[in-house]
Amino acid sequence: MRITPISDLDRPELDDYSRLTDVALRRKREPEDGLYIAESSKVISRALAAGHRPRSILLGEKWLADIEPLVREFDGDIFVGEPALLEQLTGYHLHRGALASMHRPALPTVAEILQDARRVVVLEDIVDHTNVGAIFRAVAGLGADAVLVTPRCADPLYRRSVRVSMGTVLQVPWTRLPDWPEGSDLLRAAGFEIAALALSDDAVTLDAYAADPPERVALLFGTEGDGLSTNALRAADRVVTIPMLHGVDSLNVAAASAVALWALRVGATPSAGAEA
Numbered sequence: 001m002r003i004t005p006i007s008d009l010d011r012p013e014l015d016d017y018s019r020l021t022d023v024a025l026r027r028k029r030e031p032e033d034g035l036y037i038a039e040s041s042k043v044i045s046r047a048l049a050a051g052h053r054p055r056s057i058l059l060g061e062k063w064l065a066d067i068e069p070l071v072r073e074f075d076g077d078i079f080v081g082e083p084a085l086l087e088q089l090t091g092y093h094l095h096r097g098a099l100a101s102m103h104r105p106a107l108p109t110v111a112e113i114l115q116d117a118r119r120v121v122v123l124e125d126i127v128d129h130t131n132v133g134a135i136f137r138a139v140a141g142l143g144a145d146a147v148l149v150t151p152r153c154a155d156p157l158y159r160r161s162v163r164v165s166m167g168t169v170l171q172v173p174w175t176r177l178p179d180w181p182e183g184s185d186l187l188r189a190a191g192f193e194i195a196a197l198a199l200s201d202d203a204v205t206l207d208a209y210a211a212d213p214p215e216r217v218a219l220l221f222g223t224e225g226d227g228l229s230t231n232a233l234r235a236a237d238r239v240v241t242i243p244m245l246h247g248v249d250s251l252n253v254a255a256a257s258a259v260a261l262w263a264l265r266v267g268a269t270p271s272a273g274a275e276a
Contacts, residue, residue: 001074003064006081009089013077016101017058017090034104036157038167040096041066046167047102055101060086063097096163104157107175110148110183114190117145117173118216118266122187122194124180124232125152125223126253132156133164134254135221140168142261147172148187148218150180184235192218196236197256198228199249203241210263219260221253 006014016035035055038047041063048054048070057078059067064080071078086094114120121139126132132154139147149156153176156162156169177183187194193214220236222228227250233239242251242259251259 001068001071002077004077004079006079006085006089009085013056014058014079014089016056017099019091036102036104036155036162037159038100038102038170039098039159039163040167041070041098043162043167043170044098044100045070046170047100050105050170052105052170053103055103057098057100058086058089058094059098060094067098108173110175110177110186111190113146113148113173113175114187114192119144119261119264120146120148120187120192120218121257121261122177122218122220123147123149123153124220124228125150126221127152127154128224129154129158129160130164131224131252131254132158133161133169135257136161136165136169136172136174138254138258138261140165140172142258143265144219144261145173147174148177148183149174150177150183152180181229181231181235184232187218188237190216192216193238194218194220194236195238195240196220196222196228196233197241197260198222198233198239199241200233200239203239206240206242206260206263209238209240213264217264219257219264221257224253 038044054074054076056076057067057071059078059080060083061080067078083094121135121144123132123135136147136156154161156174162169184194193216195209195217197219220228220232222232242256244250250256
């Protein structure tokens with residue numbers, strides 16, 4: 001590894017880290033260049049453990065000792081700079097110590113994702129990166145097997161998504177569906193029942209559904225505000241709702257995913273009050 005002190009912010013090798021607060025620029029740049037940003041030594045460690053390759057690393061000098069054991073075989077640049085200089089470069093205070101510009105791995109096919117899975121999550125057009133990251137964390141923590149995202153869903157490897165997920169987005173298998181809702185046919189062909197989390201007059205309650213779940217379930221969650229599209233609901237095999245109290249009709253999509261995943265975790269014992 002090459003430890004390179006930063007003295008000139010105009011170095012082209014630092015372009016990956018500049019203007020991090022410009023969302024439109026990063027959305028345009030990252031997919032085209034095949035990069036994403038991993039933030040903090042924990043997330044960088046998980047990225048490396050997943051086999052992802054760093055292009056370079058940026059950090060404050062006091063964090064060098066934390067990073068060095070993780071990247072002993074890395075033959076690229078580790079850029080080191082004073083906090084004020086790093087803030088000038090990135091546009092924000094680097095309070096988590098380190099950033100790494102990582103090469104994006106090739107995404108697996110939908111068939112590869114579904115081959116051995118029993119519980120998967122499908123995200124339809126969820127645009128908030130915080131929600132995407134939180135859902136991935138719930139998937140990892142509650143034992144689901146994979147995530148599928150629709151073509152217009154926010155990027156799971158956007159910096160905020162990776163950070164909120166605590167790096168679990170780098171551990172959970174995921175890929176993009178080629179189209180939607182036509183992509184639901186791929187799930188059904190693989191033996192999955194598609195359970196849409198939504199409000200509907202014909203919905204079954206989550207506890208009733210969890211009392212006798214199918215062997216393979218794809219939980220479908222919709223975008224913030226409007227929820228699932230009409231076409232997505234038509235593509236679903238079942239509509240499932242979480243019973244609510246005190247006039248509250250629904251949860252935030254990330255919270256709803258955690259509740260549903262916990263109820264449908266493989267090996268769960270149905271609650272005594274669940275209806276058949």
